[in-house]
Amino acid sequence: MYDKSHHPPVVLAIGGHDPGGGAGIQADIEAIAANGCHAATALTCLTIQDSCNVSQLLPIDVSILKDQINATLGDCRVAAVKIGLVGSLPAAQAIIDILRHHSTIPVVFDPVLAAGGGSELADQDLIDCLRQTLIPLCRLLTPNQPEAVRLAGSNGVRDYDIMASRLLELGAESVLITGSHDPDGGSEIIHRLYQPSRPPTLSRWQRLAGEYHGSGCTLTSAIAARMATGEALPAAVEQGLAYSWSAVAQGFRTGRCQAIPERLGPIRRGHPHDGG
Ligand code: PLP
Numbered sequence: 526m527y528d529k530s531h532h533p534p535v536v537l538a539i540g541g542h543d544p545g546g547g548a549g550i551q552a553d554i555e556a557i558a559a560n561g562c563h564a565a566t567a568l569t570c571l572t573i574q575d576s577c578n579v580s581q582l583l584p585i586d587v588s589i590l591k592d593q594i595n596a597t598l599g600d601c602r603v604a605a606v607k608i609g610l611v612g613s614l615p616a617a618q619a620i621i622d623i624l625r626h627h628s629t630i631p632v633v634f635d636p637v638l639a640a641g642g643g644s645e646l647a648d649q650d651l652i653d654c655l656r657q658t659l660i661p662l663c664r665l666l667t668p669n670q671p672e673a674v675r676l677a678g679s680n681g682v683r684d685y686d687i688m689a690s691r692l693l694e695l696g697a698e699s700v701l702i703t704g705s706h707d708p709d710g711g712s713e714i715i716h717r718l719y720q721p722s723r724p725p726t727l728s729r730w731q732r733l734a735g736e737y738h739g740s741g742c743t744l745t746s747a748i749a750a751r752m753a754t755g756e757a758l759p760a761a762v763e764q765g766l767a768y769s770w771s772a773v774a775q776g777f778r779t780g781r782c783q784a785i786p787e788r789l790g791p792i793r794r795g796h797p798h799d800g801g
Contacts, residue, residue: 533563534753535601538746539594539620540609540637541570541582547785548641548739553607553746555788560750560768565601567593569620570612576738576780578642584613591619598627604753606630607746608659610637614651621658631664631752635745636672641738641783652676661696665758667745668692669706689719701748701762705732705740718762726759730770737773738783744769 538553546552550566557564569590573581597603606624611617624632636655638647647655656676660666668676670683676695677688685702692700698721704714711732718726748765752758772786779785787793 533561534604534750535565535597536562536605536607536746536749536753537565537567537594537597537603538607538609538749539567539569539611540607540742541572541612542568543572543574543739545574545576545738545780545785547576547779547783548742549610552739552742552786552788553609556743556746556768556772557607557750559788559791560747560754560765562604562750562753564746565597565603567597569610569616572610574640574642575782576778576785577782579640579644579646582610582612582646584616587613587615587619590616591623594620594623598623603627603630605749606632607749608632608634609742609745610646611651611655611659612646614648614654617651617654617659621654621662624662628662631749632662633665633667633745633749633752634659634663635667635741636676637741638672638675641736656695660692663697664752665699665701665748665762666692666697667701667703667741667748669703669741671706673700673702685717686719686725689717689725693719693721699758703741703744716762716766718759720758726762728763728766730766733770733773735776736783737776737786740769740773740786743772743786743788 541549543549554564571583673688677691700719714730716728747768751761775787776784
């Protein structure tokens with residue numbers, strides 16, 4: 526008989542909604558489940574977007590955001606928090622106020638500052654707040670290269686080691702700078718994990734052709750889930766990278782522009798559409 530006292534670890538995903546299901550909370554739920562955990566969610570904003578770009582960002586009333594987060598934190602033992610699109614300064618302040626009172630829960634933050642199609646999703650006030658108050662709460666920060674440039678505030682310096690040391694100085698416990706958006710990247714993607722007083726760990730992957738929507742959400746949620754199951758940070762990062770690389774390799778297109786990583790491969794395989 527099913528033992529109700531044993532449940533998968535709970536990961537609280539805080540982020541925005543993408544109606545196309547490629548990125549945001551839906552991506553988080555799928556990646557968290559595929560990596561052995563249960564996703565609880567709190568919506569920061571709704572968006573209007575298709576597979577090409579985001580046209581509107583509609584923040585959720587901040588008191589409703591707080592109530593969503595507190596409902597889960599007050600009820601469940603949350604093993605990790607994953608934060609994606611914050612979307613507004615009041616949302617950032619609300620998230621920070623609450624998480625300060627839960628300092629034992631590891632926080633993994635994917636700083637979504639712009640949509641894949643180019644729309645800005647964060648203004649300078651929000652970026653300043655993230656730098657000063659959310660980054661110091663992070664067990665792991667996962668910017669891509671353009672996000673690292675903006676968050677490090679390094680006046681255009683693009684050297685990975687310099688950007689990472691600035692982000693660690695801001696208070697992040699560790700930083701994974703992902704290489705998928707590196708404009709100088711060739712056929713290889715190099716991800717760099719920085720932890721204080723250690724040489725960076727480089728992880729090399731074959732660059733896959735095409736544009737994908739939700740790959741950052743997929744990666745960061747997978748890492749948060751693996752941390753929630755008790756994996757040490759470097760192993761959680763490496764396993765999260767392997768999971769998200771194969772999700773992208775099996776990605777599919779539902780619309781005209783960016784493809785969606787296949788986060789549920791083993792579940793969907795064998796269904797009639799798969800030719801099985
Ligand atoms: N979350 C939402 C709701 C978004 O709209 C976006 C990008 O548009 C993202 C997250 C980040 O997507 P990606 O993982 O492709 O960086």
